[in-house]
Amino acid sequence: KEQSSCLYAKDMAKHGYVAVAFDPSMTGESGGTRRNMASPDIFVEDYSAAVDFISNLKFVNPDKVGAIGICGLSGMVLTAVANDTRIKAVATSAMYDMSDSIRNHYQGDYYTPEQREKVKEHLAVMRDKEAKKGQPIPGSHELAVDAQGHVVSHDTMFPDKLPDDANDVVKGFYDYYVGRAYHPRSINSNTLAWDSTTPYGFFNFSLMEHINEISPRPVLLITGEKAHSKYFADAAYAKLKAPKREIVVPGATHTDLYDQMDKIPFADLVQFFDDALK
Structure with missing residues (x-):
């Protein structure tokens, strides 16, 4: 949460959103006796747990909750949104489908x-x-x-x-x-x-099997023209139903979209949620 997710959260907060950035379970300051372990199932559940938290704050409208996933957490957030209908809109940046990447490699x-x-x-x-x-x-x-x-x-x-x-x-x-x-x-x-x-x-569980079920809730995919991961966003875009949009940032690499503030299309990201959650 001290890295790219906090930058995205801070920018959303500047535009009036209540934003929470969190460490996935078993990493950083999150709990779990097993450490430095990644789990597709648990990391998907983490997004729904975050919705539990933020939607029950008295100053948050629970009918206007969106979610953002960056890099490896993008596949988890799309999977979570497919089933958690409390999330009304979702965006990804520098997307990776980790189940495909780990089981099938590049x-x-x-x-x-x-x-x-x-x-x-x-x-x-x-x-x-x-x-x-x-x-x-x-x-x-x-x-x-x-x-x-x-x-x-x-x-x-x-x-x-x-x-x-x-x-x-x-x-x-x-x-x-x-x-x-x-x-x-x-x-x-x-x-x-x-x-x-x-x-x-x-190897056991594939992410994003049912992301076509996100529709009619909108999806925004952000990737870079020079990102080695672009094919993940392209594949997700092809599988998703409308409404959907893919932004390809000219000249941007995968890691540019982590923290290069002049390349991350924050204006488009904010406008997407403004329109989706109004």
Whole structure:
């Protein structure tokens, strides 16, 4: 909540909205005895829990509640809105569908069936190790398979220094989480990896299966022209029913939409909720 979500919340508050930014369960200052664990089901429920809280404040109109999801929480917010009709409008920015990204990897063409089985075997080993150890073990939440068929996992999110040949996507994440937006409570900033068994939930449960049911409530998708994640927003837009709108920000990368105030189309975002919740 001290990173991109707080910037979006502050801007909405400037325009008269009551805005709450929160850490998902098991991260940051949120509760849960399991730490640094991501769960599609629990993170979806977190949005409905936030609605429980904010809609019962005496100075909030419970019939005018909207929601915003950024990056990996975008898939969760759309899933939540599909079933929680208290949320009357929803917007996403720099969208990721984490269940697709984790199970199928980038653009769905990374794992062969044989590679996916290797990943499942790796997860089974890690789960057994955690059970024997009685405590979590960090590991990559998106697992690579090398040319020799070995699963590659790391117990830290980022190295102290990126290699010279790091690609632009990794550089973008590193510059944001380790650089300009570093916060010690952020799992992506403090270099520790997520719990190594995190992929289980995303292998078991797909997000956004029923987002067509959001209609007739409106949806706004914000993505960047140069965002490597743009295809997620495009796919969601194709699946959604009207009313829907997709904004492609010229020249913007994925992480630009986290905090680059001159590139995030806040005027469009505010106008969207003004129109939807009036």
